[in-house]
Amino acid sequence: MKTHTIEFEVQHEDTDMQGAAFNPKYLFWFDTATNAFLKSVGLHYGQLLSQYHYAYPVTECGCQFINTMHYDRPVKVATSLTELKEHSFKLQHDIFSGDMLLGSGYEVRIWVRIDQPENNRRIVVVPIPEEMVLKLLEVSNSYQTGTYSEHDNLQD
Amino acid sequence: MKTHTIEFEVQHEDTDMQGAAFNPKYLFWFDTATNAFLKSVGLHYGQLLSQYHYAYPVTECGCQFINTMHYDRPVKVATSLTELKEHSFKLQHDIFSGDMLLGSGYEVRIWVRIDQPENNRRIVVVPIPEEMVLKLLEVSNSYQTGTYSEHDNLQD
Amino acid sequence: MKTHTIEFEVQHEDTDMQGAAFNPKYLFWFDTATNAFLKSVGLHYGQLLSQYHYAYPVTECGCQFINTMHYDRPVKVATSLTELKEHSFKLQHDIFSGDMLLGSGYEVRIWVRIDQPENNRRIVVVPIPEEMVLKLLEVSNSYQTGTYSEHDNLQD
Amino acid sequence: MKTHTIEFEVQHEDTDMQGAAFNPKYLFWFDTATNAFLKSVGLHYGQLLSQYHYAYPVTECGCQFINTMHYDRPVKVATSLTELKEHSFKLQHDIFSGDMLLGSGYEVRIWVRIDQPENNRRIVVVPIPEEMVLKLLEVSNSYQTGTYSEHDNLQD
Numbered sequence: 001m002k003t004h005t006i007e008f009e010v011q012h013e014d015t016d017m018q019g020a021a022f023n024p025k026y027l028f029w030f031d032t033a034t035n036a037f038l039k040s041v042g043l044h045y046g047q048l049l050s051q052y053h054y055a056y057p058v059t060e061c062g063c064q065f066i067n068t069m070h071y072d073r074p075v076k077v078a079t080s081l082t083e084l085k086e087h088s089f090k091l092q093h094d095i096f097s098g099d100m101l102l103g104s105g106y107e108v109r110i111w112v113r114i115d116q117p118e119n120n121r122r123i124v125v126v127p128i129p130e131e132m133v134l135k136l137l138e139v140s141n142s143y144q145t146g147t148y149s150e151h152d153n154l155q156d
Numbered sequence: 157m158k159t160h161t162i163e164f165e166v167q168h169e170d171t172d173m174q175g176a177a178f179n180p181k182y183l184f185w186f187d188t189a190t191n192a193f194l195k196s197v198g199l200h201y202g203q204l205l206s207q208y209h210y211a212y213p214v215t216e217c218g219c220q221f222i223n224t225m226h227y228d229r230p231v232k233v234a235t236s237l238t239e240l241k242e243h244s245f246k247l248q249h250d251i252f253s254g255d256m257l258l259g260s261g262y263e264v265r266i267w268v269r270i271d272q273p274e275n276n277r278r279i280v281v282v283p284i285p286e287e288m289v290l291k292l293l294e295v296s297n298s299y300q301t302g303t304y305s306e307h308d309n310l311q312d
Numbered sequence: 313m314k315t316h317t318i319e320f321e322v323q324h325e326d327t328d329m330q331g332a333a334f335n336p337k338y339l340f341w342f343d344t345a346t347n348a349f350l351k352s353v354g355l356h357y358g359q360l361l362s363q364y365h366y367a368y369p370v371t372e373c374g375c376q377f378i379n380t381m382h383y384d385r386p387v388k389v390a391t392s393l394t395e396l397k398e399h400s401f402k403l404q405h406d407i408f409s410g411d412m413l414l415g416s417g418y419e420v421r422i423w424v425r426i427d428q429p430e431n432n433r434r435i436v437v438v439p440i441p442e443e444m445v446l447k448l449l450e451v452s453n454s455y456q457t458g459t460y461s462e463h464d465n466l467q468d
Numbered sequence: 469m470k471t472h473t474i475e476f477e478v479q480h481e482d483t484d485m486q487g488a489a490f491n492p493k494y495l496f497w498f499d500t501a502t503n504a505f506l507k508s509v510g511l512h513y514g515q516l517l518s519q520y521h522y523a524y525p526v527t528e529c530g531c532q533f534i535n536t537m538h539y540d541r542p543v544k545v546a547t548s549l550t551e552l553k554e555h556s557f558k559l560q561h562d563i564f565s566g567d568m569l570l571g572s573g574y575e576v577r578i579w580v581r582i583d584q585p586e587n588n589r590r591i592v593v594v595p596i597p598e599e600m601v602l603k604l605l606e607v608s609n610s611y612q613t614g615t616y617s618e619h620d621n622l623q624d
Contacts, residue, residue, distance in 0.1 A: 012328060012329065012334075013328070013334060013336070015328050015329035016324060016325070016327050016328065016329070017324065017327035017328070017329070017331045017332070017383055019329045020329070022324075022325060024325070050428075050433070071329055116362075121362070
């Protein structure tokens with residue numbers, strides 16, 4: 001199972017009046033880490049969206065915040081694909097500064113197509129296309145087929 | 157059990173290239189909702205921080221994202237205090253646009269004091285002070301005493 | 313000349329490690345104020361974008377930051393349309409907290425159409441449509457016709 | 469005169485519903501670029517703030533937005549110190565993607581000390597300390613002495 005890592009420093013804009021990184025910003029980092037992970041296996045979010053109108057929005061996330069982090073300190077997010085289903089996938093994210101674990105969390109994301117018939121934006125949950133499943137299978141260690149049901153009602 | 161509500165509209169700055177509110181922004185809304193909830197029971201985050209060096213950072217959160225929301229649509233976050241412990245508390249947040257549920261989540265927050273001896277910022281988990289517990293008890297329906305252990309190692 | 317006002321409070325997410333609102337956030341407030349101003353005269357950014365693919369991006373801005381502002385303090389942005397040209401317009405924004413001036417700035421915005429032929433996003437500067445000019449004329453005190461030239465090269 | 473450069477990519481969180489980077493975010497990039505510039509000459513924002521309670525907030529900024537930029541495209545901000553006064557300095561920022569100029573702007577920043585006597589945050593404009601002037605002089609090509617007057621009234 002592949003782990004992909006992004007590295008950066010806490011910026012001034014990430015901090016809050018408590019003097020360290022604003023906790024919910026960790027979820028932004030998850031988002032950046034997921035896009036970088038998928039790009040590393042050949043799935044480019046920008047191209048998927050502009051060419052195929054595909055997107056993979058988060059339907060569920062969770063995070064434990066273990067340590068806060070000061071301005072300018074190095075941050076590393078290690079991401080792996082822990083679950084792959086017909087319409088969704090799950091990623092695990094661990095956030096470190098050096099060896100210190102700052103937080104740990106996950107995202108469940110579904111595969112959708114964003115249609116805009118007559119300028120009426122509509123989101124439809126679709127199976128992850130086969131060629132994309134193949135790319136994801138290489139870096140995942142589980143795959144389940146099945147029918148999507150939980151979010152039939154995804155609207156916008 | 158009290159439910160406190162904040163209301164606002166999705167702003168341009170909240171949107172992303174998928175054309176609706178950026179999902180992780182919901183966690184920012186939780187933060188705003190929590191501070192407003194506590195203010196409504198007489199606990200003002202800004203005063204707690206500047207006068208007593210108290211803060212109540214998130215140690216755990218989770219969210220289900222059920223529907224996305226367009227620019228300028230009304231959003232309402234309904235918040236209640238579902239758990240009160242000696243060093244921590246838990247809040248439930250439900251996000252609506254009109255009657256449509258956009259997402260639902262929770263935050264666990266611990267009570268800390270931020271010390272800065274010789275400019276060395278240090279975060280110490282402390283019991284929620286008694287007069288603040290009393291204010292929270294009025295709007296909660298559960299309270300547990302006990303010793304804090306999970307996050308003894310909170311550092312910064 | 314009409315002045316339109318929005319009001320809100322500084323949120324925790326707006327603050328930085330200096331303990332007050334992060335200055336560049338004032339430019340986000342300008343953006344929100346501009347959209348609210350235009351909505352108040354019947355021009356809804358979301359509809360303009362989804363129905364006509366019109367947008368009015370900022371081509372120039374400037375701001376003086378006079379006072380900073382703490383968490384939870386009330387903020388008011390007063391906006392007026394100071395210039396209306398064939399392809400662009402200029403807005404003046406004054407930011408107050410109570411009677412105290414926090415900052416003062418402006419935005420120049422051009423009228424564009426965002427085309428996506430074959431998924432190739434292209435931005436074209438166009439004249440502000442006549443029915444929209446009429447709405448803007450009611451709240452402006454100057455109008456100049458002329459040919460657009462400065463930003464012929466706007467690309468994406 | 470030294471030019472310092474930072475490089476990064478447009479992230480998903482930087483985009484808006486128009487499908488490219490949200491313009492006011494450029495001002496956040498200026499902020500990051502300034503801190504990186506000063507760090508490169510030995511002035512570390514985090515240490516200045518925590519050890520000496522010094523900060524250098526923006527009092528004036530301006531920006532021209534020339535081209536917008538898509539998700540994941542490389543961005544480079546080139547920063548130089550164009551003016552150094554007794555209590556303030558001015559930086560020029562040019563934003564590129566490859567050879568394409570995205571925007572160009574400046575910030576004027578003043579040197580302040582943030583005092584918190586009895587938890588009452590107060591900002592005082594002070595001369596830039598001599599050892600810091602020396603570091604800045606090496607990378608600037610102008611220096612003016614004089615008395616600070618413009619922002620005597622900076623409050624918080």
